[in-house]
Amino acid sequence: MTDTTNHTAKPPADNGGMPGNIWPVRSAVAIAHAISTCRKSGQMGLVTGPSGTGKTTAARAMVAALDEEGIDACLVMMTRAADGLQPGLLRIAKAVGAYVQPNMGGADIYDAVVHHIATQWGRASVLVLDEAQFMSEALIDALRNLSDEVRGDGLLRGVVMIGTPDLAARIEGKLGGRSRHFEPLRGRLYLDNLDGLGASDFDAIASGLGVAGTQAVQLLAKVATGRGGLHNVARVVQSAKRLAGSGQPLSLGTLRIAMQGLGVGA
Structure with a gap:
């Protein structure tokens, strides 16, 4: 069953295989747990927390550790310059190694990313998107579709977004209005909203x-x-x-x- 956790979490007892070379602060434990859970269950997740709390360091370390174990894992740093559907998908495609051209449309790039992950990535793999607060509603919705498609062959593959608290507020409709793009995502997203350092x-x-x-x-x-x-x-x-x-x-x-x-x- 999909985890619909939406809370300010204490570190779970299971640290999700967090690498030993990073500080075990709550954000690091939460990100390790989210990546482990989502890649093994094939679901989409979101971890949010204030800037400067170690999220990016934890994500990099976790993806590097999985790569050393031979598990397909990719970390993509999203940017404001690539917040839209086509440039965002193009950035993701290049990061995962999908064959694309800059002049391709969003739909073709999306198909290339889905095909690459579905045919080249193994079971319990994961795509991690850091600085996800820069992503547009359409781009997040496309990733929801991607998350559904790449696990349709029975091979569980996860997608995890990491960002600042305003991203969770956008998805939950707390910033003035509930976007139709997020309706299918709400209620089935692994969500962990963290507070600052304590x-x-x-x-x-x-x-x-x-x-x-x-x-x-x-x-x-x-x-x-x-x-x-x-x-x-x-x-x-x-x-x-x-x-x-x-x-x-x-x-x-x-x-x-x-x-x-x-x-x-x-």
């Missing part, structure tokens, strides 16, 4: 990094909730590790020196 995320990051002391953890939390989110945390941590030396814990003083050197405030 205490459990900071603890997970600190534990994985060997950060020493409550004040050091609190400092990382301030960086994570500021402008740049986890992107700045990663920069600070990389710099602090170089300063601390191999195998040494990251102290409050080392983190502060790293932040000053990078011009990162807290």
Whole structure:
């Protein structure tokens, strides 16, 4: 039965095979779980969360891990410049390796993508679309059709969209009006709406990094909730590790020196 979860989720007990080389923050666990669930069930999913919470890093790591296991998986970064049906499908087609030409129409590109995935991808494969908030209603609807078609031969293949909270609000009709494009999608979409970073995320990051002391953890939390989110945390941590030396814990003083050197405030 299709999962119609629509909530601010706690991390599931099963981390969906999340790679061990990324921080186990809630967004990473949620994305790993969504990708695992959708590719094994052949359904379409959506994970949304604020910018700077580690969504893209988690998606890249998960797709790379699946690729290493020999599982067909492709991550496509969507853009505002390719938000429409034809340019969006063209971007997806090139990413998955379907044979297309730039002058082809949307319908022909769509058929090429469906044919490629249906004939070249194996069971439990997955197409992941990051920055999906840039996609138009028509493009999202085309992906719903694609999701239906590529699992029609009995080989389960998933489609997962990752984006900011406004995408879920659009699909759910919370931004003024309910689009007809989204009617077939609502009610059968695996949906996980995440909030911002919280205490459990900071603890997970600190534990994985060997950060020493409550004040050091609190400092990382301030960086994570500021402008740049986890992107700045990663920069600070990389710099602090170089300063601390191999195998040494990251102290409050080392983190502060790293932040000053990078011009990162807290």
